[in-house]
Amino acid sequence: MVRFTVLASGSKGNSTVISGGRTRILVDAGLSCRELFRRMKLAGEDPQTLDAIIITHEHQDHVNALSVTARKLGIPVYFTEATHRAWMRWIAPRRQMTYAQWLEQCRKQAAERQAKAELPSSDADPDDPEGPPEPQVAETSASEPPPTPAPEPAPKAKKVKEDPTWLPAVEYFQAGQPFEIGDIQVSPFTIPHDASDPVGFVFRAEGVRMGVATDLGYIPPNVKAQLTGVDLLLLESNHDLEMLRDGPYPWSVKQRVLSRVGHLSNEAAARFLQDDYDGQAAFVILAHLSENNNLPELARVAAERALNERASLLANRLLLADQREPLSSINF
Numbered sequence: 001m002v003r004f005t006v007l008a009s010g011s012k013g014n015s016t017v018i019s020g021g022r023t024r025i026l027v028d029a030g031l032s033c034r035e036l037f038r039r040m041k042l043a044g045e046d047p048q049t050l051d052a053i054i055i056t057h058e059h060q061d062h063v064n065a066l067s068v069t070a071r072k073l074g075i076p077v078y079f080t081e082a083t084h085r086a087w088m089r090w091i092a093p094r095r096q097m098t099y100a101q102w103l104e105q106c107r108k109q110a111a112e113r114q115a116k117a118e119l120p121s122s123d124a125d126p127d128d129p130e131g132p133p134e135p136q137v138a139e140t141s142a143s144e145p146p147p148t149p150a151p152e153p154a155p156k157a158k159k160v161k162e163d164p165t166w167l168p169a170v171e172y173f174q175a176g177q178p179f180e181i182g183d184i185q186v187s188p189f190t191i192p193h194d195a196s197d198p199v200g201f202v203f204r205a206e207g208v209r210m211g212v213a214t215d216l217g218y219i220p221p222n223v224k225a226q227l228t229g230v231d232l233l234l235l236e237s238n239h240d241l242e243m244l245r246d247g248p249y250p251w252s253v254k255q256r257v258l259s260r261v262g263h264l265s266n267e268a269a270a271r272f273l274q275d276d277y278d279g280q281a282a283f284v285i286l287a288h289l290s291e292n293n294n295l296p297e298l299a300r301v302a303a304e305r306a307l308n309e310r311a312s313l314l315a316n317r318l319l320l321a322d323q324r325e326p327l328s329s330i331n332f
């Protein structure tokens with residue numbers, strides 16, 4: 001069975017679980033690890049069965065609990081190389097790393113991974129703050145002298161202290177080059193957004209195609225092409241243009257959100273649904289709604305109106321992803 005569960009969606013955290021065949025992957029880890037696990041259990045998903053984490057881009061609402069979650073479960077993280085580097089700069093901002101140093105670090109990590117391959121990771125993570133990673137970053141800054149270890153720390157904790165960017169395993173992918181994680185085929189594609197190398201995805205499992213496109217300033221032709229023939233479409237509907245214009249954000253932030261590398265408005269999402277969308281999806285989920293510059297009803301009405309203009313699409317189920325609670329799982 002194929003399952004698609006949005007655990008959270010919005011500027012305070014994004015995360016979705018996709019399972020197909022024998023594989024389960026977490027798309028983004030934007031809540032605290034504890035909250036991710038709580039919501040997974042609420043949705044009937046066992047965190048311990050996750051096989052991998054895959055990341056769209058390095059913004060905090062997508063990576064907040066990435067390291068804690070990956071370490072706790074001992075699972076690989078899939079990034080583009082540029083996103084991985086940007087994430088490392090965010091985690092350890094005071095560490096100035098040249099490209100040569102970074103390569104050296106990757107080599108060391110790969111060697112360590114190989115050496116440790118036969119050792120199962122313990123599930124206790126002593127420095128897991130069970131929350132946002134910033135305090136951990138501050139504590140483990142590379143510029144601080146290493147603390148004198150009073151009790152002998154566990155090897156993994158020591159490693160994390162030495163290198164807050166340490167992950168159990170890192171796998172790189174490139175936009176435009178499909179690959180597989182277990183039984184799930186992943187097609188990453190470039191999206192226009194103000195991050196290092198942001199991507200959307202089409203996932204395919206057991207013949208079911210699921211498109212994920214949030215955090216994009218507009219929908220360019222390559223994204224339109226990717227989002228054809230999907231059975232499920234998770235699409236950003238971030239803000240209502242009028243609410244954003246009249247809202248509380250400073251002008252510079254409004255400009256950023258409105259820009260070609262910002263976020264998709266209700267109006268732009270509706271325009272896509274009306275003019276370019278092929279109507280194949282059984283489910284359309286509106287996502288990444290702004291809490292300040294949107295209302296669920298405005299997003300829903302804009303999309304409904306767009307879909308209703310096309311009578312053949314009345315059977316589509318339109319859903320809204322929420323920031324505060326998981327959306328009921330969609331099963332295929």
Ligand SMILES: [Zn+2]
Nearest residue numbers: 011059061215
């Ligand atoms: Zn976001």
Ligand SMILES: [Zn+2]
Nearest residue numbers: 057059193215
């Ligand atoms: Zn973003």
